[in-house]
Amino acid sequence: MNDAPRNSRSTEYYRQLLRVRTFEERVGELFVRGGTAGSMLHLSIGEEAAAVGVTAHMGDGDSFTTHHRGHGIFLARGADPNRMMAEIAGAESGYCAGKGGSMHIADRELGHLGANAIVGGGIPAVIGAGLSARHFKSNAVSVAFFGDGAAQQGVLYESMNMAALWSLPCLFVCINNQYGMGTKIDRSAARTEFEDRATAFGLRGARADGGDVEKVAEVAGELIEAARAGAAGFLVVDCYRFHGHARMDKSPYRDDAEETEGRKTDPLALQRRRLIEDALLSESQCDEIAESVTEEMDAAVDFAIKGRQPAQDALFQDVYAPGQPAPEPVDQRIAKVLAE
Amino acid sequence: MNDAPRNSRSTEYYRQLLRVRTFEERVGELFVRGGTAGSMLHLSIGEEAAAVGVTAHMGDGDSFTTHHRGHGIFLARGADPNRMMAEIAGAESGYCAGKGGSMHIADRELGHLGANAIVGGGIPAVIGAGLSARHFKSNAVSVAFFGDGAAQQGVLYESMNMAALWSLPCLFVCINNQYGMGTKIDRSAARTEFEDRATAFGLRGARADGGDVEKVAEVAGELIEAARAGAAGFLVVDCYRFHGHARMDKSPYRDDAEETEGRKTDPLALQRRRLIEDALLSESQCDEIAESVTEEMDAAVDFAIKGRQPAQDALFQDVYAPGQPAPEPVDQRIAKVLAE
Amino acid sequence: MSEPIEFTYRDALRLALRDAMTADSSIIVIGEEVGLYGGAYGVTKGLIDDFGPERLIDTPISEAGLVGAAVGAAMTGLRPVAELMYVDFIGLAMDQIANQAAKIRYMFGGQIGVPMLLRTQGGTGRSGAAQHSQSLEAWIMHTPGLRLAMPATVTDAYVLLRHALTLPDPTVFIEHKALYTQKGILDREQPADWGQAKVLRAGSDLTIVTYSRMVHFALEAAGSLADDGIDAEVIDLRTLNPLDRETIVASVAKTGRALVVTEDTLTAGVSAEIAAILQEEAFDWLEEPVIRLAGEDIPIPVAPELEAGSIPSPARIISTARKLMRR
Amino acid sequence: MSEPIEFTYRDALRLALRDAMTADSSIIVIGEEVGLYGGAYGVTKGLIDDFGPERLIDTPISEAGLVGAAVGAAMTGLRPVAELMYVDFIGLAMDQIANQAAKIRYMFGGQIGVPMLLRTQGGTGRSGAAQHSQSLEAWIMHTPGLRLAMPATVTDAYVLLRHALTLPDPTVFIEHKALYTQKGILDREQPADWGQAKVLRAGSDLTIVTYSRMVHFALEAAGSLADDGIDAEVIDLRTLNPLDRETIVASVAKTGRALVVTEDTLTAGVSAEIAAILQEEAFDWLEEPVIRLAGEDIPIPVAPELEAGSIPSPARIISTARKLMRR
Numbered sequence A, B: 001m002n003d004a005p006r007n008s009r010s011t012e013y014y015r016q017l018l019r020v021r022t023f024e025e026r027v028g029e030l031f032v033r034g035g036t037a038g039s040m041l042h043l044s045i046g047e048e049a050a051a052v053g054v055t056a057h058m059g060d061g062d063s064f065t066t067h068h069r070g071h072g073i074f075l076a077r078g079a080d081p082n083r084m085m086a087e088i089a090g091a092e093s094g095y096c097a098g099k100g101g102s103m104h105i106a107d108r109e110l111g112h113l114g115a116n117a118i119v120g121g122g123i124p125a126v127i128g129a130g131l132s133a134r135h136f137k138s139n140a141v142s143v144a145f146f147g148d149g150a151a152q153q154g155v156l157y158e159s160m161n162m163a164a165l166w167s168l169p170c171l172f173v174c175i176n177n178q179y180g181m182g183t184k185i186d187r188s189a190a191r192t193e194f195e196d197r198a199t200a201f202g203l204r205g206a207r208a209d210g211g212d213v214e215k216v217a218e219v220a221g222e223l224i225e226a227a228r229a230g231a232a233g234f235l236v237v238d239c240y241r242f243h244g245h246a247r248m249d250k251s252p253y254r255d256d257a258e259e260t261e262g263r264k265t266d267p268l269a270l271q272r273r274r275l276i277e278d279a280l281l282s283e284s285q286c287d288e289i290a291e292s293v294t295e296e297m298d299a300a301v302d303f304a305i306k307g308r309q310p311a312q313d314a315l316f317q318d319v320y321a322p323g324q325p326a327p328e329p330v331d332q333r334i335a336k337v338l339a340e
Numbered sequence C, D: 001m002s003e004p005i006e007f008t009y010r011d012a013l014r015l016a017l018r019d020a021m022t023a024d025s026s027i028i029v030i031g032e033e034v035g036l037y038g039g040a041y042g043v044t045k046g047l048i049d050d051f052g053p054e055r056l057i058d059t060p061i062s063e064a065g066l067v068g069a070a071v072g073a074a075m076t077g078l079r080p081v082a083e084l085m086y087v088d089f090i091g092l093a094m095d096q097i098a099n100q101a102a103k104i105r106y107m108f109g110g111q112i113g114v115p116m117l118l119r120t121q122g123g124t125g126r127s128g129a130a131q132h133s134q135s136l137e138a139w140i141m142h143t144p145g146l147r148l149a150m151p152a153t154v155t156d157a158y159v160l161l162r163h164a165l166t167l168p169d170p171t172v173f174i175e176h177k178a179l180y181t182q183k184g185i186l187d188r189e190q191p192a193d194w195g196q197a198k199v200l201r202a203g204s205d206l207t208i209v210t211y212s213r214m215v216h217f218a219l220e221a222a223g224s225l226a227d228d229g230i231d232a233e234v235i236d237l238r239t240l241n242p243l244d245r246e247t248i249v250a251s252v253a254k255t256g257r258a259l260v261v262t263e264d265t266l267t268a269g270v271s272a273e274i275a276a277i278l279q280e281e282a283f284d285w286l287e288e289p290v291i292r293l294a295g296e297d298i299p300i301p302v303a304p305e306l307e308a309g310s311i312p313s314p315a316r317i318i319s320t321a322r323k324l325m326r327r
């Protein structure tokens, strides 16, 4: 996408931001309708620019991992919203056959090595992907997406150290939405310039305004190019978590004034304004995009709702590879023991 | 010790350096004689200034943890060499009743919260000690000693982050002997200015030449004073591991030229030279100190050799506190099952 | 004596913490979101108002670091309650728990103890998927040096937590996420009977040995079985270390049949230990093999019906008990 | 076919790695000191000369990071062998092992596998004390999604390692530090018989079920028992996942008596699972309870005699077998 002329590139950014925003809104609604598997749903509303701006530079062969708040990243990277929504609903037609859910979406095709419900858990995998790129002499980059809260997990530093030491094609993207659950960033770190931590380990560190997708894309583009050449990087994208931590959290730990202020850094609003001001698109053209996105995401909800729950015998599938000894169901074992 | 006039202070540093050096030499000899429990013995020869220079500023109520190469630190802090040597021999009369050995020496009295055989394992305990100091409004400082290799363990960064965030009276001392086993520091980190990592987390970072005990003591003194006031610190002490990683390692991964060069940074040699040059002590006075230290450490070896192995019934003691349900010996359980 | 009143499991836990913290000023609570947020499941809600942020310490997301900090605090005079938000995160802190907390007293020849409590919660019930639904008590039970309690009832939530906060050794306290809203009469004065299993329902035909949430499934099943003329004894282990072998052996000696029900996965799980003990110590009385009805040997899937299908249910306890009774 | 020659366990392991790496260029070895140093116990010595530093990757001391890196490598086309220098360090990497490697295939609906091997070593024998002497295989055995092999013999060291390096799923391979210098005839052509236990000594009076180093203790004990007229069958489990229930059950059905010998601590350990299975599946044939002779429920002390006293010995296997035979 980033090689396209400015016009179509900026429009595409806008469309992607909208897709993420709308998808997440639909997830929230699906939850209210009781259509999701559980309530551990973490929406990335307000954080769209990180997803769109970074994945704009990724392509075939590249890989990535995300945190629990990863819908937007994968969507921007090219996911099928139907299969994503279905997975969130715990349906068989989802990306992970209804076994993973919102926090565990992955896709081999698009190099999605997995969302992770362990804060920081997906980070070191990009080191391995970097080793693979080196081994197979590919030009692939591997990107770890995680939150500001994850920046206090030790494994991040172990991973950054290896990335720098071995000159791996890795990028660490810290989506700083200011909060880890109810803990504001200044209550989890004395110094919040996390990019300085990265440079101390020998990485390229940078920071970008998550209110502006074009700025994120610009900085990310430079870092990814450098990473492909072996200079691992670290990018903080500053944004604001518009809503609660998970769908149920009403954020009592922060006040309305802060939320109002925080929501002003809305990458969608800015991009729309910019497109119109720069006369790249008209108001109605913007609306048209919005409509088509709405249709796409409504369809995803329909798809998810129509999805079936996986059958009970799926329980024992895919613990191990096909053809390998599988776990024996407990009832079957008991039946054998008591058979006579 | 650090309040004493220069004369006696410098002499005392020398004496302590010598005590550590001699103790470690005796440990090595004891091993050759087959008198140690196992061969996992890590000598701190060449690193004495870190031990002496930092512990010089510690007193009653202060606490510390060490890595596996911790004999010297505890000795400098005031340990009884007899009980230390006995513990290394696995004798009942040792600090830990022969259950811990070289890598697990601790002492409640002197605030030694334990040597640790897990690289990095003892680091976060100082955060807890810092919380205790805050809770009980004491002036205590808590110091974590570890190696350059441990600087790649994530838990160090988790701990430093908490120390800075909560303004705890903690100091992290990285004894950089250039190696983690056979891995030279530049093969384990791209950027080896670890103090920059610490400052990025909000700690005071500093570096000192481990060839010079007075310099180490000076920097450590400032950092410890600041830490007591709530400004946590991080100190790298540069030195050289004179011998192999453990008693059996002949260091085939480094060459003689490097070793010869490395051993030139000998804090003992410098301190002796300095004492004599500054006319604080005469050659013979220095020798007298050495003799008394030799006597002390020979006595420690005798003490250890005379120590008895713990009795078999010690096996089941101290898994839990006295008076609490203890583990039942396996043979006793079998005997009950088969009694009839 | 206070009048018994209805409480939730969650509220009973909170009250236990509050009462303990009032009685013992060396108790601090340290963990993610334990203060301002009041705990991911609300157990510590409001405690920060009573005890302040110096005793309800919100930590960064650093499981190894925070558990290690608790170890150090416990060695220097505090009695920390470290909270691990989900037992599933224990893999991040297992070194601090199993190599440090559990071994310190022993390695150091009995000089120093680690009187800390690790509070956490586990189990299925919220479609939390594979990394937020596990039952990992067997790892703890297999680690010498750690005590382990897993309360099933409102009163046990209170009395076991209070007792745990007086112990000299590191103790793991695993709550069940599906029990937080469970209601019951709280009897604060009830003796903790730490280390003692409880016969919650006497019966003569078979013994169901269980703990935590499965206690309720077992009691429900026992009720139905009674309608069928099968008289099940239901035993709640309450603590897994110490483990009360006497009570379960005595029961099986009486009934001759044992069904062990656990939510943790079958292989090398808690049910294996219980079965091993029963066949060792009640061998001569066993009419049938000890039967293990446990979690399937699989990660937990997110889809609600699959999740439910991965662990024992009252219906399966009933059908298994019937099979065991050859009915 | 190559002529059988004497090898040490260590050398057999090294040869297996060398042969596998020669055959499969996607295999890399990643761990602390695996390259230049050649492994803390010398298993990888010299391999860096053959395969270079890009395939023998020395890592910083970052257990979680290096195991996580192996997970990512395995998901992207490599077949990494991650080495954990001591199994005791597993608590640092347990999240990457149990929450990531073990669950990825399942959580992601079967799309992606993690064909990695985690090589490590455990056990007592070198006075390594509490943090360098453990036997933690039960934690792995209790984690669905992980395969687990624990070779006792030179040939098994080779054939099981070779086979493990063809498996599609994450596999843990635990060597025993006291076996590295053990010698035996290496038969490289022997089928791996992965997942199958082996009867190493046939006998009619009792069955000793064991694995890893305890196999040798059991064989030694069986020899002495034979002098006494007690004919013990000795079974080496070889892999704990898959676990070969058939072979052990068939043996106990024949002998009527079972003694399970493990170095890991008793409670909720591997011996519990084996005992549970045997009483389930060989119930009608058991003359006596299944007896567990396992490691004591204590941390491992450093003093050599205490260390030795904390685990089973040939002498104790003999005396226990005699008791079990009522002799």
Ligand SMILES: Cc1ncc(C[n+]2csc(CCOP(=O)(O)OP(=O)(O)O)c2C)c(N)n1
Pocket (backbone or CB within 6 Å): A042, A067, A068, A069, A117, A118, A119, A120, A146, A147, A148, A149, A150, A151, A177, A179, A180, A181, A241, A245, C032, C061, C063, C085, C089, C092
């Ligand atoms: C290891 C671990 N610790 C704690 C949690 C509980 N938890 C889930 S999300 C979260 C906050 C994460 O904050 P951040 O990394 O900033 O991501 P965000 O939610 O803001 O996107 C926490 C504490 C978890 N899932 N995993």
Ligand SMILES: Cc1ncc(C[n+]2csc(CCOP(=O)(O)OP(=O)(O)O)c2C)c(N)n1
Pocket (backbone or CB within 6 Å): B042, B067, B068, B069, B117, B118, B119, B120, B146, B147, B148, B149, B150, B151, B177, B179, B180, B181, B241, B245, D032, D061, D063, D085, D089, D092
């Ligand atoms: C968690 C862990 N990983 C690996 C080891 C093995 N090991 C023991 S010491 C050591 C090197 C440590 O290097 P450093 O921290 O620099 O300390 P030094 O030995 O140089 O004093 C290693 C890798 C260990 N004991 N613990």
Ligand SMILES: [Mg+2]
Pocket (backbone or CB within 6 Å): A147, A148, A149, A175, A176, A177, A178, A179, A180, A181
């Ligand atoms: Mg955040």
Ligand SMILES: [Mg+2]
Pocket (backbone or CB within 6 Å): B147, B148, B149, B175, B176, B177, B178, B179, B180, B181
């Ligand atoms: Mg070092």
